[in-house]
Amino acid sequence: MDTIHSYQIGNATVTRVTELILPEIPADYLFPDRDRSVLTDARPHWIGSENTSDDGQNVALSVHSWIVQIGGKTLLIDTGAGNGKNRPLNPVFNQLETPYLSRLAAAGVRPADIDLVLITHLHVDHVGWNTVLAGDRWVPTFPNAQYVFSAPEYQFYANEEHVQTPSAGIFADSVQPIVDAGQAVLIDASHQQPVEGFTFHQTKGHSFDHLSISLESAGKLALFSGDVMHHPVQVAEPDWNSVFCEFQDDARRSRHWALNFAANNHATFFSSHFPGTSVGVVERDGTGFNWIPR
Structure with a gap:
């Protein structure tokens, strides 16, 4: 598992906490409409062995959260798949037993230290550690x-x-208990921005009201993109939707928006599933974009 590495965004410290690495996802499955040559003959220069197999047939993905520490507050962006969750229709996340909380502790954070949990969307691998079994x-x-x-x-x-099949069961064990406990802050990002320094952007497509989250601090900007993109190849191919994108046209529009936002604002891009560092900078390249890992 990767070592702990932190990034500075103005006065904020951002640290990744990894739950799972999924090293061999068939590319044809993840990207049903892909051009096979892009990951073989015409592979973008930033796609290395940590991203994709040599023959381009498999891609790697990560499942992780981001800790953000700023102004004496500790925030967590997305919470992975969780342990002990019954997901018979989604074997990758069924009855997991990962040391996620130990990795959180290794980054210097205990569950009681978290002040805010910001959730980009309500899919299986973004809400699982919302809850534990007591x-x-x-x-x-x-x-x-x-x-x-x-x-x-x-x-x-x-x-x-x-609810799509991969996320079946999440409401009962990972979402509704938060609401019932009185700890949910439900927002409409079209007119509510309740967290100082953070902006929630409606980026519908992967899910019904998917939110990407930007952070501004001391003149620096970050974008936590959620599942607008799953893999760095989509920087070069923003029209490629994943198999999990529920609203196809909206997903493409949101992906283009995120890439333009990052490039226009020189924002550090924090992805939800990119392997390797998961962090990079988006730069324009003619009519397209380049990905520069950080």
Whole structure:
């Protein structure tokens, strides 16, 4: 597992906490409409062995959270898949037992230290550590935290007919217990921005009301993109949707928005699933973009 590495964004310190590395995801599965030559004959120069197999048939993904420490506050952006969650329809995340909390501690943070949990969207691998099992009940992992997430997204996925198979079960064990505990702050990002220094951007597509989150501190800017992109090849191919993008046209628009936002504002880009560092800078290259890992 990767060593702890922190980044400075103005007065904020940002640290990755890794839950899982998924080293062999078939590229044809993740990107159903991909051009096979892009990961073989025409591979972008920033796609190394940590990203993609030599033959381009498999890609690697990471599942992780971001700790942000600023102004005496500790925030956590997204919470991974969680331990002990019953996911029979999604074997990759079924009944996991990972040392996620130990890795959090190795970064100097205990669950009680978290003041705010910011959630980009309500999918299986972004809400799992919202809760832990206490006896026969799922209770908030972070007892002193407020959990901030989209009210429209919550209302949409509260209808089980809208929940896609990979995320089946998350409401019962990872979302509703937060609401029932009174620790949820449900927002409409079109007119609510409740966290100083952070802006929630509506980037619909991967999910119903997916939120990307920017942080501004001391003249520096970061973008926590959520699942607008899954893999660095999408910097070169922003029209490639993942198999998990629920609203295809919106997903493409949001991906282009995120790349333009990052390039226009010289923002450090913190991804949710890129392997390697997961952090980089987006620069323009003619009509497209380059990815420079950090």
